[in-house]
Amino acid sequence: MELKNRYVLAIDQGTTSSRAILFNHQGETVTLAQKTFQQYFPKPGWVEHDPNEIWYTQSSVITEAMAKADLTDEHIACIGIANQRETTIVWDRETGFPVYNAIVWQDRRTADYCEDLKAKGYASMIREKTGLVIDAYFSATKIRWILDHVKGVRERAERGELCFGTVDSWLVWKLTRGTKHITDITNASRTMLFNIHTQEWDQELLDLFQIPSSMMPEVKSCSEVYCETSTPIFKNGIPVSGMAGDQQAALFGQLCTDIGMIKTTYGTGCFMVLNTGDKPVLSQNNLLTTVAWKVGDKVTYALEGSVFVGGAVIQWLRDELGLIQSAAITEQLALSVPDNGGVYFVPALTGLGAPYWDQYARGAIIGITRGTSAAHLTRAALEGICYQVYDVLKAMESDIHTQPKEIRVDGGAIANNFLMQFQADISRCPVVRPHVLETTALGAAYLAGLAVGYWKDIEELREQWSLDRVFNAEMKQEEADVLLADWHKAVGRSLKWKAEN
């Protein structure tokens, strides 16, 4: 069958669900299958997944997506993987059994250890090598926790019997029935063990965290044929040829391939990523420096700001507070009042990420009066998402000394027109919503397709990007300034809340 009549299978392994999406040569979604899986919260602040459940849900959605479109192996040109980043899995090289559950990126169990590392003065060395701030978010301290707390594991690791991997590594291991132990450079750059300048695992960091180098996967680019599948899901071997962490994949899927282009994903959290070209920019404003992708020999870098609670605050209004029936209703509710009624909602439910990095901040709703209604509270929650994204945008502008031309957006919450308009209003920057909403999966598909010649080059892909709607600033600057000043006052009240009690 001619290559361009086939399909690219994108695996999008996320924090709450596993998805499989088939794209055609025009970059259009042909079918999608999705399964959620169990979240384990063994203690406050701990978040785990079962690695086998990740694989079972992932493999079953692959089969389902192919069956839905009535496709067989012969129709699949290649496979691309995008995955939740930083989540840490350690498994036995012989048996393939995980030694412990996956410790998820949101897990805070190593927060005190991170504070200790900061107090000992490791922050600047780690930042220079890895581009990251010391935080429990990244994989290094999670690996160390497993080595130190699961019986017998350190000895087995030192004997070379164990493998570490982020979810991309784990999926490739399973797709190849335990013959390939690899990761890609974007996932590697989120472990806090990878030197983004030399593009190698850093021995000094491995020593600091007491992690045997034999555990580490081989680091590959984002677009090359890594292997062929040998899992019984497929009758024949299919090339696996694209891999990137979910945010980097979304940047690529949005075709932010030129220096200075920005995308923001509005999902559970919000993630803003800026393409900084072939030079890593070390942030003066607490943003992360990370690898955007490596295609061929060329490494592209990015600046990233993560907001921990974005759309999750809407889930909280719905599930914990019972204030709303559905996420979709928030748009109508917010527009039913002329303004926020003086209410500000700082959604620091799990601390604050960039640019504050305060793990002791807690959520605050302030400015409530007798006249405050559910609509005001809902509006304040939506505005709170936008203010956080604004703070990250300002940090980026200050690091690169320019203003971006536009922000491309994706993720579940961008369906909300109020949210998009308010973002444009306070940011004074056009917010651009594309047609294809599955940009993370599309990015993985693009990376995979480029490697096997399914698509010729990035130019060809650029023609596929199409616009749904642009939101331009309509609010007066003075009005935005007043809102922002009050927001920052509210943030001040939420910072270090837990540490002070």
Ligand code: ADP
């Ligand atoms: P993830 O990939 O992080 O699981 P998604 O990209 O699927 O997240 O987006 C889901 C998030 O978006 C949820 O947190 C949900 O509360 C929020 N969301 C979905 N629709 C809306 C909406 N219309 N308005 C505001 N938030 C929304």
